[in-house]
Amino acid sequence: MTGARLQPGPVLTGSGLVAILRGRSGERLAAACEVLLDAGVRCLEVTMNTPGALDVVGRLTADAGAGTEIGVGTVRRPEEVDRAADAGAVFVVAPNTDEAVGRRAAERGLAWYPGALTPTEIARAWDLGAAAVKVFPAGSAGGPRYLREVRGPLDDVLLVPTGGVGVEDVPGYLQAGAVAVGMGGPLLGRALEDDAELAGLAGRARAALDAVARGRSGA
Known part of the structure; x- marks a missing residue:
């Protein structure tokens, strides 16, 4: 392991939803974050490769109260962990599993959600100290059915499927054993590029939260 395993944040596990904000332009990034927070989505992942990401994370974390978790995504190098931590992030997410990134996250006290897909990759990420493993790209791998099959032998591993997760998929993923789901494009649409x-x-966010509630109720 890279160090003592940090637990996933209580907002992530409690809400069951992480909104992933990634765009070519950062012009509407802060506004989109505020819309999501106001709609009740309290766990936000702002990707490192979105212009202005760390500035927005810094402002959000300075203003955020209890019940909000702001993290940085697409963190692939240890120095990017440091930049995320300095901005006030409480977790980092990656599309891959890099031991050096996990080690630096542990040193900085940040929850680490590395990306993995196959059972071998998922088990390795967990053994390296992941707080939860980002199953990516979950939609392309087979969706909730794939997650359920992976959870059979790896039932101790906390999984957060991302990649092509639509609102209609959310209940199935949660019922398959996901601790939460990550939603990017199907939730955000082109909100970072287009005012309409x-x-x-806000409506899409509320629909996603309703889907989480249905999934957890078994409906």
């Missing part, structure tokens, strides 16, 4: 899409973001 930004205007509809």
Whole structure:
């Protein structure tokens, strides 16, 4: 292991939803984050490769109260962990599993959600100290059915499927054993590039939260 395993944040596990904000432009990034927070989505992942990401994370974490978790995604190098930590992030997410990144996250006290897909990759990420493993790209791998099959032998591993997760998929993933789901494009749409899409973001966020509630109730 890279160090003592940190637990996933209580907002992530409690809400069951991580909103992933990634865009070519950062012009509407802060506005989109505020819309999501106001709609009740309290766990946000702002990706490192979105212009202005760390500035927005810094402002959000300075203003965030209890019940909010702000993290940085697409963190692939140890120095990027440091930049995320300095901005006030409480977790880092990666598309891959890199031991040096996990070690630095443990040193900085950040929960680490590395990406993995196959059972071998998922088990390795967990053994290296992941707080939870990001199963990516979950949709392309077979969706909830794939997650359920992986959970059979790896039932001690906390999994967060991301990649192509639509609102209609959320209940199935949670019932298959996911601790939470990560939603990017199907939730955000083009909210970071288009004002009309930004205007509809609150409705999509509420629909995603409703889907989480259905999944957890077994409906």
